[in-house]
Amino acid sequence: MPGPRTSLAVDRGVETIEGRRAAWRFRPHYHAGDEIVRLTAGRARLRLRDSSHIVEAGETVVVPAGTVHRFEPVDGEGWSFSSQFILRDRSTTPAEHLVARAIELLSRRRGLRSDPEALARACGVSAGHLSRTFRRVTGTNLHNFHVVQALQRCKVLLRAGETIAAAACDSGFYDQAHLNREFVRTYGFTPHAYQAAWTG
Numbered sequence: 001m002p003g004p005r006t007s008l009a010v011d012r013g014v015e016t017i018e019g020r021r022a023a024w025r026f027r028p029h030y031h032a033g034d035e036i037v038r039l040t041a042g043r044a045r046l047r048l049r050d051s052s053h054i055v056e057a058g059e060t061v062v063v064p065a066g067t068v069h070r071f072e073p074v075d076g077e078g079w080s081f082s083s084q085f086i087l088r089d090r091s092t093t094p095a096e097h098l099v100a101r102a103i104e105l106l107s108r109r110r111g112l113r114s115d116p117e118a119l120a121r122a123c124g125v126s127a128g129h130l131s132r133t134f135r136r137v138t139g140t141n142l143h144n145f146h147v148v149q150a151l152q153r154c155k156v157l158l159r160a161g162e163t164i165a166a167a168a169c170d171s172g173f174y175d176q177a178h179l180n181r182e183f184v185r186t187y188g189f190t191p192h193a194y195q196a197a198w199t200g
Contacts, residue, residue: 006188008197014084015197019188021080023073028140029148029186032155033086035063037071042079044071049139068139068148098123099137102130106146111172114143147182154179158195167191 004022008015021041028047037046038060046055046063047070054074055061063069073079101123106114119142120127134142154171158164168179168191176191183191 023078043074044079
C-alpha cells in the first residue's frame, strides 16, 4: 500500500509543502533555496552533516540552501509539517576543492551511474579518499548526492513545462517510473504534482 503523500502549492515563486501527520522519513537531500520548516504536530529529528537535534511542534527551523539534511520521526506517532522554499540564483559549492571538483564532474554525467572509481581517477585521488572526503564535507555519499542533483535539474525542466518523460530522460533517469520513485522518495509527492503546482 502506498504511503502518505505531501501536497505542494506555489504562490509567487514560493513553494509550500504540507505533510499531514505520519512517520515521515526523507532521504538525505538539499534544496536550491533556503527551507523554512514549521512542525505543526509531533516531534522530528533533523539530521545535518555534523549534528542532529529534535524539533518540537510549534518550532520553526531554517535549513540553508545547499545543506544536505534529512528529517526523521522520533516516535511512532509521527509528525506533520509545513515547509517553504525560497528559490533564488545561488550556487553553493563546498569549500573543499576536491569535493567541488567531484560535484562538477557529477553534473556533467548524462546518466546516474556515479562511478566513484572514475571520479577519483579524474580528481587524482583514491576512490576511498574521495568517498570519505565527500561524505565528511557534504554529509552524504556520492551516489545519493548525484541522484538529488539530477532531481534538482529535473525540477528546473518541469517548471519550464517539459513533459515528465522528457524531463526524466534529460535528467539522467532510466525512465519516467524511475523518476517517479526517486521523486516521491525524496520529496513525498510525484513529478506530476510538482509540475501541476507550478503550471496550474
